[in-house]
Amino acid sequence: MAEPERIPCPVCGEKIIATASICRFCGEQVGEVRPSREEGDSTGGVIPYKNMPALIAYYCGVFSIIPCFPIGIVAVVLGIMGLKRAKQHPEVKGKAHAWIGIIAGGIFGLIWTATTVLGIIAAAAGR
Ligand SMILES: [Zn+2]
Incomplete structure (x- = not known):
């Protein structure tokens, strides 16, 4: 050796x-x-702390799976805000989080909105 x-x-x-x-x-x-990959970012950019709309959109998108609250709409709006922010300031990251928020929030938001609307129609028709 x-x-x-x-x-x-x-x-x-x-x-x-x-x-x-x-x-x-x-x-x-x-x-x-x-040298740390990201200045002051110990997570290495996995969690976009500097892009709060995207981060909140991500959580809203995840929680939009739960019915009875139109949080999916919030996720879509914040996701679009997060995407704009990521476009203007690429260093804030969060594009993936924003997209997850938009997609999950959009899908579940639509499902629960449709379910609610159909439920109201069904209830109204049943009278
Ligand atoms: Zn020494």
Whole structure:
């Protein structure tokens, strides 16, 4: 087995493994500190915190599965807002969330609206 490459620690000068991120002699951080992919975004952009309409649209879309509340309409409106925001500011992300909100909210919003309308018609016709 080959000896791992050793470099002198930039802080204390002791020989340390080149791939080490912390010097085992002085405990200082050495080597390159991995830059975070997103400034101030620990989730790596999975959750679009900077695009609230898209995020809320996503949750409204998910919750629009529950009948009896027209939250699907809210999801569609917020989803469109989120998409516009993502278009104007690509760094805010959230396009996927916005689309999920629009699609889920649209489908379930339509289903529950249709169900409600048909229910009212049926009730009215039954009188
Ligand atoms: Zn050191």
